Amino acid sequence: MAGISKKSSQWQTNPAVATVYLINRPTSSSSRLNNLEDVQFPIRVKNCAIHLARDGVGALAELFDLTGPRAVRYARALTRNAHDAEDALQAAMVRVALHPRVLGDAWHPWAYFLRIVRNEALKIVQRKRSDHLVALVVEASSEDSPDDSDSRQFVRQALRKLPPSQAEVVVLKIWEGMTFAEIGEVLGESPNTAASRYRYALQKLSQYLQPLADEVCHGKKVVAS
Secondary structure, three states: OHHHHHHHHHHHHOHHHHHHHHHHOOOOHHHHHHHHHHHHHHHHHHHHHHHHHHHHHHHHHHHHHHHHHHHHHHHHHHHOOHHHHHHHHHHHHHHHHHOHHHHHHOOOHHHHHHHHHHHHHHHHHHHHHHHHHHHHHHHHOOOOOOOOOHHHHHHHHHHHHOOHHHHHHHHHHHHOOOOHHHHHHHHOOOHHHHHHHHHHHHHHHHHHOHHHHHHHHHOOOOOOO
16 A cells, blocks of 8 residues: 555656556556566567677678667657658668677677667758758758848858867858868868868857757748848
8 A cells, every 4th residue: 555655756756657547557467468568679689699700790680670660760850850860870781791700799789789879860850950050051051032031141150169270161061062082182282171171160050059040941931130
């Protein structure tokens, strides 16, 4: 009875606790079986990882069939898009295929694999944000956009806030369409340095241009200050 009273007290103060408990409580033999499968799932992934380490990529299908639905469900929480979540899983599988022994060496293969899926999902999210940001910059700075338009002025102000070393990389990459190797040649720097400056510039621009992105998405009016 004391345990029941304690649960009732928790439910009154935190309805979320009651909701989670009611959804996941074992009400039948089927529910208990599902709970048992959840407990055994990491062990099954561990066995797949052992098979991968032993047999190589030939055992990759086993891992895909076992983890696919759960991995996609997790990735979708990050990407908010089913296709992107599936792409994240495919990319994670490629990484495992390139280094099949790594998963088997992990203490917790299922958690380690989810970390790979997470990294790939976040890469997709970041790439889409960068693509959207570049599209905003190009559209606002196109010749069809009036020279005194608020959006064009907003983009110019954002570019002026960047350090010159980053602003020039943005111009060369977006407007000149150069590769990082070509940009590195112009700057007398390595391609990796050019890529790094471009990445940092996009991170800063994403902050400066957030009001402009909101205008595009929600129809808000943004006026350059």
